[in-house]
Amino acid sequence: AQTVTQSQPEMSVQEAETVTLSCTYDTSESDYYLFWYKQPPSRQMILVIRQEAYKQQNATENRFSVNFQKAAKSFSLKISDSQLGDAAMYFCAYRSKVKTSYDKVIFGPGTSLSVIP
Amino acid sequence: EAQVTQNPRYLITVTGKKLTVTCSQNMNHEYMSWYRQDPGLGLRQIYYSMNVEVTDKGDVPEGYKVSRKEKRNFPLILESPSPNQTSLYFCASSFAGPSYEQYFGPGTRLTVT
Numbered sequence: 001a002q003t004v005t006q007s008q009p010e011m012s013v014q015e016a017e018t019v020t021l022s023c024t025y026d027t028s029e030s031d032y033y034l035f036w037y038k039q040p041p042s043r044q045m046i047l048v049i050r051q052e053a054y055k056q057q058n059a060t061e062n063r064f065s066v067n068f069q070k071a072a073k074s075f076s077l078k079i080s081d082s083q084l085g086d087a088a089m090y091f092c093a094y095r096s097k098v099k100t101s102y103d104k105v106i107f108g109p110g111t112s113l114s115v116i117p
Numbered sequence: 118e119a120q121v122t123q124n125p126r127y128l129i130t131v132t133g134k135k136l137t138v139t140c141s142q143n144m145n146h147e148y149m150s151w152y153r154q155d156p157g158l159g160l161r162q163i164y165y166s167m168n169v170e171v172t173d174k175g176d177v178p179e180g181y182k183v184s185r186k187e188k189r190n191f192p193l194i195l196e197s198p199s200p201n202q203t204s205l206y207f208c209a210s211s212f213a214g215p216s217y218e219q220y221f222g223p224g225t226r227l228t229v230t
Contacts, residue, residue: 043205091160103165109159
């Protein structure tokens with residue numbers, strides 16, 4: 001069974017600085033998707049970025065980028081030029097591409113990010 | 118507006134009193150899922166559905182039931198709630214396929230006393 005680990009329960013960053021959130025996962029599959037979701041205090045879950053395992057190029061969405069290391073099973077999220085609105089809980093998630101398995105989504109425990117003005 | 122709605126948003130109930138949390142989506146998504154969120158555990162999948170009349174267990178299905186009689190609705194039923202089911206619950210939907218983003222409802226905060 002797949003597992004997702006986020007080893008940093010809490011992190012903080014100064015406004016305008018860069019922060020990296022860690023995520024590691026365990027799987028025996030070769031193709032899958034990885035996601036980062038953001039949950040602000042409003043509790044609404046928002047997709048930040050997604051990465052397909054077979055794509056070597058790291059995904060980027062504006063100030064958000066990932067460092068995907070497939071062999072190491074690592075999927076970290078880098079937030080550049082941090083803003084106060086980035087303060088939230090961030091969840092890493094895994095989804096299989098195997099047709100009989102992609103209905104299950106595995107989430108990590110989350111990292112709470114604080115942004116210091 | 119494309120959205121997933123859940124009701125109620127907050128619910129306090131007593132042990133053993135049956136309750137239903139409704140979930141509805143207006144995006145014609147095939148896939149729907151229920152999660153519970155607990156501190157330090159992230160989101161854990163309770164049940165999911167790939168289409169009408171097709172449901173399956175997630176990682177923590179004990180004490181819950183679901184049904185999918187219509188494509189847009191996926192209610193979560195707790196027939197005899199217990200205090201360990203106190204949690205934050207999310208419904209989500211997406212098109213079928215692993216690449217698709219899940220759209221989440223606003224969450225339901227359930228307290229069982």
